[in-house]
Amino acid sequence: MPLAQARTAPRYRHPGGSTAFGTNLAYRLGKLKELGLLEGVWLDCGCADGGYTEALVASGADKAIGVDPEQSRIDEASARRQAALERGDRRAQRTEYYCCTDNFPLPAASVDAALMNEVLEHVADEAATLREIHRVLRPGGRLVVISPNRWFPFEGHGMRVMGRDFGFPIPLLPWLPYRLATKVMSARNYWPHELRDTVAAAGFQIEKVDYVLPVFELYQWMPAFAISAYRRLMPIIERSPLRRFGVSTMIVARRPA
Incomplete structure (x- = not known):
């Protein structure tokens, strides 16, 4: 069982809640997998309790490093990592966690890719955080930013x-x-061009602007048949102009070589 699947999904979620479980997690990482990005060493910036950090490794990354400014979240992620190690799950050996803000305890040019999943809108200084990610990314490394649309x-x-x-x-x-x-x-909440320009201003080359649709994992006020019908239509919506109304914008960018 993948590490991320062992997490208990909450009874109720809304678009501003965690996406690190179930269909939502698989859908978002599926976008990265389609782009051939799930390999090498990843930085999960704003990892919270490690849901995406674990899932990156389970989905093909060689290693994933989670950083978050809240010690309680890092403690929870570390405790779950230790429990996985005690169960003999070797994938847990490929995750690390650090509590920090904009000064990551990582050497320059030491990671292949970085993920900011619903994080940039919360940081105190967008430019400073993006500069620090730029520092630890190897030349040619990718940054994926997903933030509210x-x-x-x-x-x-x-x-x-x-x-x-x-x-x-x-x-x-x-x-x-x-x-x-x-x-x-x-x-914060960004128009797609605002998010693109914010990332570009930090010295990244924009490769792709995409949209993330709501998955309605556990929408309390939506009947199950409506969610099922919507999910069947998602591949069609992804190819239509309606995708621009997605819950989040996804920017894929590269640190110039």
Whole structure:
């Protein structure tokens, strides 16, 4: 059983929640596999409790290094790694975890690829984080950034108004004028060209701009038959202009050789 499949999926999720389980995880990593990227040494930047770090190794990466600024998350990931080692799962030997912010404990040009899955919108300094990833990537290495798409008509992270948090998807919030939306948004939200330009400004060459559709893994308010029908249509939507309304934008970029 792949490490990531051993994780317990939560009963309820929304677009701003974790994607490190089940169909959502397989769908997102499937995009990377189709591009032939799941090999070599990966950096999972903002790894949380290690769901994608584990899955990268299970999906073909030679090694995956998870970094996150919250010690409690790193402790949870490390504990699960230790449990896997005790079970004799050799793949756990190919994962590492470090608690850090923008100064990664890694040599320059030491990783082949880096993943920022729903992370860039949360960091304190986008430019500083991207520069640090640029430093540890080998020349020619790839960066994959997946962050909220403002064309998606819901803000999955909720909003904060007058000191009160509303932690559920807020309809049409991303479509408000930026100066109004940012006053209440709990996390950044990017138009696709904004995300592309942010990555390019850090010295990366953009190779691909793609979109990530919502998978509706455990949508509390959607009936099962509707989710099943939607998933059957996903390959068609992926080839249509409707893909631009995906929940997230995916940027694939390269550190110039």
